[in-house]
Amino acid sequence: MATRIERSFRGITTRLAAQYLENLGGRRVDEDAVEGGGWQATLSADTVEIGPTLTLTEVTVVFEGEPEALESLVEDFARKAMRAGG
Numbered sequence: 230m231a232t233r234i235e236r237s238f239r240g241i242t243t244r245l246a247a248q249y250l251e252n253l254g255g256r257r258v259d260e261d262a263v264e265g266g267g268w269q270a271t272l273s274a275d276t277v278e279i280g281p282t283l284t285l286t287e288v289t290v291v292f293e294g295e296p297e298a299l300e301s302l303v304e305d306f307a308r309k310a311m312r313a314g315g
Contacts, residue, residue, distance in 0.1 A: 234292045234303055238310040239285045243272040246288050249309045253302060268294030268302055 238246070247263050255265035261272045271291045276284050290306070292299050 231293055232296045232299055234299055235289060236292070236303065236307065237287050237289045238307070239277070239287045241288050241310050242286060243274045243288055246272050246290060246306075246310065249306055250290075252309075253305055265298070265302070267298030268292060 243261060247257055247261075250263040250265070250270050251257060253265070255263040255268075255270065257263050258269075263270050263272075270293075273289050273291075275287050275289070277287045278284050288310075292303055292306075
């Protein structure tokens with residue numbers, strides 16, 4: 230049974246998110262999609278307001294696949310994405 234996990238990350242781009250996913254064993258299948266062994270991820274971006282004058286890019290990643298494949302993938306990706314801004 231496939232699992233779906235949706236996470237949002239601020240301060241990265243879809244290009245960088247796709248690169249992280251490729252580094253975690255995936256291959257890009259189109260501009261906003263990467264797939265690997267037992268999983269796939271779809272990327273989208275939006276601009277969000279932080280306070281009255283600041284905006285950031287927020288990338289949403291929808292991970293889908295086998296629970297065993299997603300368990301470490303989502304954690305490893307989140308760790309990479311959190312370090313990106315610093």
